[in-house]
Amino acid sequence: DQQVKQNSPSLSVQEGRISILNCDYTNSMFDYFLWYKKYPAEGPTFLISISSIKDKNEDGRFTVFLNKSAKHLSLHIVPSQPGDSAVYFCAASGNAGGTSYGKLTFGQGTILTVHP
Amino acid sequence: EAEVAQSPRYKITEKSQAVAFWCDPISGHATLYWYRQILGQGPELLVQFQDESVVDDSQLPKDRFSAERLKGVDSTLKIQPAELGDSAMYLCASSPGLAGRTQYFGPGTRLTVT
Numbered sequence: 479d480q481q482v483k484q485n486s487p488s489l490s491v492q493e494g495r496i497s498i499l500n501c502d503y504t505n506s507m508f509d510y511f512l513w514y515k516k517y518p519a520e521g522p523t524f525l526i527s528i529s530s531i532k533d534k535n536e537d538g539r540f541t542v543f544l545n546k547s548a549k550h551l552s553l554h555i556v557p558s559q560p561g562d563s564a565v566y567f568c569a570a571s572g573n574a575g576g577t578s579y580g581k582l583t584f585g586q587g588t589i590l591t592v593h594p
Numbered sequence: 595e596a597e598v599a600q601s602p603r604y605k606i607t608e609k610s611q612a613v614a615f616w617c618d619p620i621s622g623h624a625t626l627y628w629y630r631q632i633l634g635q636g637p638e639l640l641v642q643f644q645d646e647s648v649v650d651d652s653q654l655p656k657d658r659f660s661a662e663r664l665k666g667v668d669s670t671l672k673i674q675p676a677e678l679g680d681s682a683m684y685l686c687a688s689s690p691g692l693a694g695r696t697q698y699f700g701p702g703t704r705l706t707v708t
Contacts (some may be wrong), residue, residue, distance in 0.1 A: 482636075510695055521598075521685050522637070537608035566608065567636050572696065581650060582687075582697055584636025 481505045482570050484585035489594050497555040499505075499588050501568035504549060508570035512555045512582070513542060515564045526553070558592045565589050596620040598700035599685050606706045612674035615703045619668070619688030625649075626663055627697060628671050629685040637685055643669060644691065676707045 483502045483547070490545040491497045499513075514522035528535040528542045535542050541554045555562055569582040599618040607613045617627050624645055629637035640659065642650040645666040654661065658677070663669040671679055683704050687697040 486609065495703070496614070514699075519702075519704060521600075521687075521702045524696055524698055527696055569636070581639040581642055582629075586597070586636055 480586075482566060482583050482585040484566075484570060484588050486588050488585070488589040488591070490512075490592070491558045493560055493592055493594050494557045497553075497558045497562065497590055497592065499555075499566050499568075499590065500551045500554075501551050501585050502549060503551075503570050505570070505572070506549070507572040507585070508583075510579075511542070511544060511551050511573050512568060512569045513540075514567045515562075516567060516587070522567060555563075558590075560592050560594050563590055563592050598686055598688055598698055600700035600703055602703055603701060604706075606708065607676050609707050610675040612672065613676050613705065614673075615671045615687030615705075616687075617669045617671070617700060619667050619686070620635065620698060623688035623698075624666075624691035625689045626669050627687040627689075628661055628669070629687065629699075631683040631685060631702075633682075637683075640671070644653045657680075673705075676705075680708050681705055681707045697708055 481504050512527040515524045516522045526537050526540045526542050528544050544551045565587045567584050569584045569588045571582050573578045601616050626643040628640040631637040641654045641661045643663045661671045683702045685702045687699045689697045
């Protein structure tokens with residue numbers, strides 16, 4: 479049961495253009511969403527997050543959009559740079575109650591390649 | 595900038611041997627997670643600690659895997675005996691808990707079982 483899905487295994491973009499990475503989820507209990515960037519043989523690096531009470535969050539070149547009714551989120555990178563080439567994972571979590579938050583459920587990842 | 599530390603970075607072991615991984619979370623982070631990532635997939639949670647207590651170990655293969663966080667700071671994940679299917683990246687993450695729910699990951703341990 480894949481609760482978080484990234485349906486595009488790869489994306490190729492020209493330097494300076496916009497990169498749009500998409501993610502869908504099925505669990506309506508998820509209320510916090512994150513995007514991570516990962517290079518081979520390294521751990522995921524946190525990029526940006528969004529709470530379910532918002533529909534947009536922006537940090538520099540990165541913007542995340544959340545459409546709760548469609549259970550869909552997207553990450554926009556503008557402008558794209560060759561150094562952005564990596565695997566991008568979306569992840570979601572719900573409130574586990576008490577003093578802790580729940581585990582992250584990850585998508586399968588999208589390989590982004592930005593060509594000079 | 596504070597980081598999650600993990601060691602070793604790489605480990606090669608023969609099947610049926612024991613192997614252990616260590617993680618030191620960001621200082622002050624109450625919640626610690628161990629994930630396993632198989633190539634081509636997203637990380638999956640093995641065990642979650644809140645301070646020294648296990649919150650979620652439902653996906654931990656308890657016949658061969660164990661995890662501890664005795665003083666509520668650093669943590670050790672052990673596999674005994676290792677099997678070929680355990681070859682993966684083992685990732686540790688931490689989060690502040692009530693003060694914040696973003697999880698920050700360490701560099702991971704790449705395990706190869708031969």
